[in-house]
Amino acid sequence: xxxxxxxxxxxxxxxxxxxxxxxxxxxxxxxxxxxxxxxxxxxxxxxxxxxxxxxxxxxxxxxxxxxxxxxxxxxxxxxxxxxxxxxxxxxxxxxxxxxxxxxxxxxxxxxxxxxxxxxxxxxxxxxxxxxxxxxxxxxxxxxxxxxxxxxxxxxxxxxxxxxxxxxxxxxxxxxxxxx
Numbered sequence: 001x002x003x004x005x006x007x008x009x010x011x012x013x014x015x016x017x018x019x020x021x022x023x024x025x026x027x028x029x030x031x032x033x034x035x036x037x038x039x040x041x042x043x044x045x046x047x048x049x050x051x052x053x054x055x056x057x058x059x060x061x062x063x064x065x066x067x068x069x070x071x072x073x074x075x076x077x078x079x080x081x082x083x084x085x086x087x088x089x090x091x092x093x094x095x096x097x098x099x100x101x102x103x104x105x106x107x108x109x110x111x112x113x114x115x116x117x118x119x120x121x122x123x124x125x126x127x128x129x130x131x132x133x134x135x136x137x138x139x140x141x142x143x144x145x146x147x148x149x150x151x152x153x154x155x156x157x158x159x160x161x162x163x164x165x166x167x168x169x170x171x172x173x174x175x176x177x178x179x
Contacts, residue, residue, distance in 0.1 A: 002056065002058065002068060003058060005044055005055065007041065007044075012063070013036070016066065016084075021086045021089075026081070026083045050073065055101060066085055068097050076111055078111065098132060113162055115142075115145060115158060117149045117157070132161075133169045
């Protein structure tokens with residue numbers, strides 16, 4: 001479902017990324033394939049430095065369909081960025097990818113809190129994240145971080161995932177423990 005980033009998958013990911021239904025909502029907005037390749041190389045370097053964790057999202061046949069990243073990692077916290085190509089919208093990949101990624105973050109990397117900022121007008125992403133039982137709307141819960149991501153105007157909603165809440169609500173973890 002997810003794997004470490006690899007430059008070989010950049011070509012197919014770039015074509016999914018530049019779709020007008022996806023591109024406005026991605027963190028990195030490359031203007032060419034070469035720029036996307038360079039940005040992916042940078043993510044791999046940042047992961048080696050411990051400031052980012054980046055994975056490719058795969059479908060059931062192993063084809064790359066998007067990416068999921070934790071960036072700006074400081075003091076066991078970071079921000080989540082996820083995108084999936086339009087042919088794969090509404091097929092459950094978002095939740096599967098997040099479950100797998102959060103399991104890795106919380107159990108293997110010692111992450112305690114994951115913040116998710118979503119543009120207020122991005123209804124699709126807001127609905128997707130609000131379906132997850134371990135995600136909490138944090139606009140009022142964490143006013144410092146909410147103000148920090150909305151310094152000039154309130155364009156983002158802030159969500160957060162706490163390690164303990166994820167582990168308590170994760171069916172993936174509970175199934176692994178039971179077997």
